[in-house]
Amino acid sequence: MDFATFIQILDSAIRLMTPLLLACLAGLYSERSGVFDIGLEGKMLMAAFSSAAVAAVTGNPWLGLLAGIGGSMALAAIHGIASITFRGNQLIAGVAINFLASGLTILMGQRFFGLGGRTPSLTGEGRFGEITLPFADTLRNVPVLGRIYAELISGHSILVYVAFALVPLTWWVLFRTRFGLRLRAVGENPASVDTAGVSVTRLRFAAIGICGILCGLAGAYLATGLSAGFVKEMTAGRGFIALAALIFAKWRPWAALFSTFLFGLLEAIANRYPDLDLGLITVPSMFMNALPYILTVIILAGFVGRAIPPRAGGEPYVKER
Amino acid sequence: MDKMPKWADVILTPLISLILAMAISALVILAIGESPWMALKTMVTGALGSSYGWGFTLYYTTNFIFTGLAVAVAYHASLFNIGGEGQAMIGGLGVALICLALPWPHWGVALPAAMIGAALFGAAWAFIPAILQAKRGSHIVITTIMFNFIAAALLNYMLVNIMRPQGSQDPATARFPAGAHLPQLSEMAAGIGIEWGKNTPVNITFFIALIACILVWLLIWRTRLGYEIRALGRSEPAALYAGISPVRITVIAMLISGGLAGLMAINNVMGEAERLVLNAVEGAGFIGIAVALMGRNHPFGVLLAALLFGFLYQGGGELALWTTIPRELIVVIQALVILFTGALDNMVRMPLERIFLALRKKGRA
Structure with missing residues (x-):
């Protein structure tokens, strides 16, 4: 494998990991607050549809992004009402x-556009364009580092950079702010937070709200950054891979960056080499696709490090009277 | 003292949840510019108006009975088995391997063998998540989700790279031998001189599904094992104190659950397609969740809910055929049923409990 191919695969891995990373951080906020979220997939899908639909009509990906967040937040609200308010x-x-x-994305897509659930293809301005970082073109000719800068780091859509910036931000929020401390506490021991006079309900709703926003970004990137428009079931299990990455990362932001990169890389390799020839054995692409799930099960089994979820996860909080 | 009489708990709450789900579905139909009344009429005529419609409705019902029972059995041990989809896929693999292994002389021999294959493969697929939950505390919901995806990849690999007949482009196995053909209900009806449900896929598996309902009822409420499963589901410390091994019961409950999900393959793989294709399960494993929730995890409730979803499924196909409503409407209805009967259960229950408490007070005064 030459250097150019290597850069191409890494570049593709960065694109493919971005929706995973955004959704993974979304799940991180929710689950750290004690609300398990297996609805990441649905929220991403809804966001992908609403962002693509609005971007197609207005021709503006930023309005699409707002709509995407709106669509995802609507579902997050349902999740919150069902699992927090009504326990x-x-x-x-x-x-x-x-x-x-x-179901709704296809129903609405058929109603608005009549294309069998698709949205019209986005062209030019309707998508998030690729950003060329400063000096990318001048540095292109510098051996190795210049090419890495020009081809790997530069030339992604804004949401990719947002996703990467969200990792340190999430770390800071979770581990260096009062909100983060309370958020983690409410996921471990909600009663203690309640005793301290902080509303468990409000904290959990805040966490679910952040989760909704991040899933909105993930879906919008999928439909208006990575591809050009919405197609039926376009998330294709990414919400669950993000969930797997979250467990793999043991609910920590920096580790989430590495786990989503690993899973993005696996997808990029599977796309590039449908049948990976390793000399002795040929690895079929199906195995590469299943690998994130297999790795997660192994991690969950606790054979390679142990993944322990937030202690109060999955339990509705009943306030003492 | 219970807050509500039993009948209100068992019949009234699911009924109100269902009505809420249906009302919102009607609004969705209105929003996409069609008439809910016409939609309902199309669905009823298409699914229940002819023996042809019934033939399909009962075929889908059979699938949903198995997956619904699978979710219900695990639920009694307070395990949420979301992996019915994968277990049914792998069950299909078991059926295909057995049906293709021998030139079966008669379905009477092939069926029991295929049933064992389906149940064993389905149970095996549930075994790893079960043992990981029991021994290592890995959350069964997450592991069964992961196993759904692993099953899909495995099936894809088996069909594309191994089981596909030479020269065929289609990712599917060869046709099963003629001796593995299960009697269709239409053929059985023709045997006693009645013309019923010609060209419909409902087959003898429907009766097996009904027997499975009875057996699950016996298991849960009339056997020692069922008692242990329910005890574990109610309270693990209490079960432990009573000398019940949580590891053993967790694994057994999941094996039964996976076996039931796997048995679905008798219907869709052996009874209908007569070969194994990709995506043979078509989401029936997930519908099992809605069916079990709606049926309150009771086999009779599961039967009724499976019938309802069989009707919705067949009716949804008819809707797509005759109106501009896509068949994905059914997915929305399914989501709403899961939402209202599962997640928003308290929203329906709390006001009802208040009403019954108020009524009781009045009765006393």
């Missing part, structure tokens, strides 16, 4: 949200 089962609410998004 329902968080997992079942997540399942319902996934199906709701899967």
